[in-house]
Amino acid sequence: MSSVTFDQQISLFRSQVELRRFDDATLRILESLLVSKDVKSLLEVRSSLSEFIRRESLSVIREIADKSVEHKLSVVEFFVRAFALAGDIESCLALRYEALVLRELRSPSNQGLRVSYREWMTFAEHSFGNGFYSITRKACESALSCFEMNGENDPHDDEFFRNAEVIGKIQRLKDVAVASSPSRSVQAQAAEYLKKKAVGTSPSPFLARKEAQFSASTLFRDGIKKRNARKLLEHRRLNHIASDPDSNL
DSSP: OOHHHHHHHHHHHHHHHHTTOOSHHHHHHHHHHTOOSOHHHHHHHHHHHHHHHHHHHHHHHHHTTTSOHHHHHHHHHHHHHHHHHHTOHHHHHHHHHHHHHHHHHHTTTOGGGOOOHHHHHHHHHHHHHTTOHHHHHHHHHHHHHHHHTTOOOOTTSHHHHHHHHHHHHHHHHHHHHHHHOSOSHHHHHHHHHHHHHHSSSSOOHHHHSOOSSOHHHHHHHHHHHHHHHHHHHHHHHHHHHHHOTTOOO
16 A cells, blocks of 8 residues: 555545544445554554544544434444554443443333343453453443343252353452452442432433533543553552662562
């Protein structure tokens, strides 16, 4: 791909997003931009495109505040896939979390939006693998809630033991996430957020009014900031130890 064609492709992708063409064709353009033999160039392109996608995603979310749930989920799915292609795992997970929360909030009036425990569990595992322990805990709690909604089984039935095994697996991941989290501040925010969402049967604030950005995404990004701060402190501590071998831990 020549430099001129490459620049044209970048412009084309940007224009497609600005024109709100959230389809597979736009994603294919993005994918073609991320094929490079030059690692340095690829990293620069990924960084630039990720910044553009983040900026546009927040703008679009404001625009679709009054749209249907189905439309919102369709747009969010586009950005989830775009972030995944660009390698922006944090933003990808943040919007996946938002979509799951939105579906859960609206599922009482639309059973087709119901989130399965497997979806929550998969998300919990991905969050844990990327160091988001507080969000992992909330996802595990949601997975348990979804699973237990099916009711109790006969203790003499094989299905009962299979269910107990699933519950045990979810609980173990939750326990590890809690043990891995050095701070409860994000957990407290998550609990407060979900408590507010659970009050009453009135429409979700997403749907009742326009917001600068999704509440769940804000919560998730707070978790990202705290995780990055922990990494920075650990990096400084290790550098200090390396420079002063006689220092005590």
